[in-house]
Amino acid sequence: MTEITISKPNFDGAEKAAVAEVLDSGMLAQGPKVFEFEKQFAEYIGTNHAIATSSGTTAIHLALLGLGIKPGDEVITTPFTFIATATPILFCGARPVFVDIDPKTFNIDPQKLEAAITDKTKAIIPVHLYGQPAAMDPIVELAQAHELVVIEDACQAHGAKYHGKSIGSIGDCGCFSFYPTKNMTTSEGGMVTTNDSEMAENLALLRNHGQLQRYDYNMIGYNFRMTDISAAIGIVQLSKLEQFTEKRIINAKKLTEGMEDVVGVPYIAPDVRHVFHQYTIKQSSRDGLRSALEAAGIGSGIYYPKSLHQLPVFQDHITEGYSAPVAEEVSSEVLSLPVHPGLSEEDIEKIINTVKDFIQQ
Ligand SMILES: Cc1ncc(COP(=O)(O)O)c(C=O)c1O
Incomplete structure (x- = not known):
């Protein structure tokens, strides 16, 4: 049985009381809880608006x-991410165009971006993978030069900062x-x-x-709403997010x-706040290490075992013969270890001793 899990939601009586109040x-x-949560989240991120939805995918x-x-x-995006970065592009009838990643940050490589832009390109979705900010300055610069919009996939990066900006x-x-x-949940x-x-x-209209x-x-809309039960949990979790994040960074x-x-420990780019949604190492003997961790009761995760361009759902949408050598190599070696705020010193x-024993055996 796994004793140290790869992730663990962190609740106390406050979330329970908030849910009971809504019930x-x-x-x-x-x-009202959704609107309160939106207001507080926008304030935390420093934007004028926040619109709550049923999931990160929606x-x-x-x-x-x-x-x-x-x-x-x-729509240009990275192939080294969770599938839900790219499936919404397909839901809109558009085509995802994958651009390989930087071998150090594992985020989209801005140097390879321009070559992927065509007269059909409308948007770029950089992903701040594992909580490490993508290289936003060159991405935004290119987007402005080509009149493209930028949608940040911040699903793993609550509280992260790039050059001082949230x-x-x-x-x-x-x-x-x-x-x-x-890093926080609803x-x-x-x-x-x-x-x-x-x-x-x-x-706000489209989601309702x-x-x-x-x-x-006044338009064809969707039901992408968040419930007041979820928002009540979110308000409490947001009040603890900085505390959670500091603990992740220390861990x-x-x-x-x-x-x-x-x-190979995680690289942190200069002048960023990496919020360690995942603590991901690179190890060529990953499978053996994973088994050793499991035998010691330590959970681990592979995020992600395949680059998106290798998945069957995208085959009809990518250029024949497309490859992303860095993403392919990285996906065969990454292993995420527990880093969540619920970890004790012991x-x-x-975790450290189990990894060292395995490597040095
Ligand atoms: C990078 C990334 N994008 C999108 C999503 C989709 O979020 P959700 O699972 O809330 O739909 C997730 C999370 O699972 C994610 O990690």
Whole structure:
């Protein structure tokens, strides 16, 4: 049995009390708690608006719809990410165009971006993978030069910063996930952040059947709403996010100090706040290490075992013969170790010692 899990939602009585209050109110669907959560989240990220959704996937879908992505368009993104970065591009009838990653940060390589831009390109979705900010300056510069919109996939990067700016406030939209393994959770849930008031209004309509007022519809909309139960959990979790993040950063530092002599530890780009959604090492004998960790009761994860361009769902949409050599190599070697705020000193020592024993055996 795994004793040290790869992730663990962190709750106390406050989340339980907040959920009980909503249940007692009898108003469970999108209501005052959602609006309060949106206001607080926008303030935390430093954007004028935040629009809560049912998941990170629907947040990305909503942002693409709001930015007018339609059949025939191309959207550039990284192939080394969770599938839900790219499936919303397909939901809009557009084509995902994958650009290989930087071998150090594992994020989209800005130097390879320009070559992928065509007259059909409408948007770029950089992903801040594992909580490490993507290279936003060159990405935004290129986007502006080619009149493209930028949607940040910040699903793993709550509280991360790039050159002093909050992730989710740099592109046209930021998209967050509050899935239970994330740095903060609402059970299931998501959020789109933006500074554009017109777009925020449009997104709020699109997520709720296009309803201006009850039964007054002015567009074809979706049900992408968050519930007040989820938002009540989110408000409490947001109040603890900085504390959680500091603990993740400290845990990551200890893991790195303990293991840097024996394995490829995570790189941190200059002038960023990496929030360590995952602590990911590179190890050629990954499978053996994973078994050794499991035998010691330590959970681990492979995020992600395949680059998206290798998955069957994307085969009809990519250029024949396309390859992403860096993403392919990295996906065969990455292994994420527990770094969540619930780890004790002993847990961290046990992880370090198990990794070292395996490598040095
Ligand atoms: C990078 C990335 N994008 C998108 C998503 C989708 O979020 P959700 O699971 O909340 O739909 C996730 C999380 O699972 C993610 O990690």
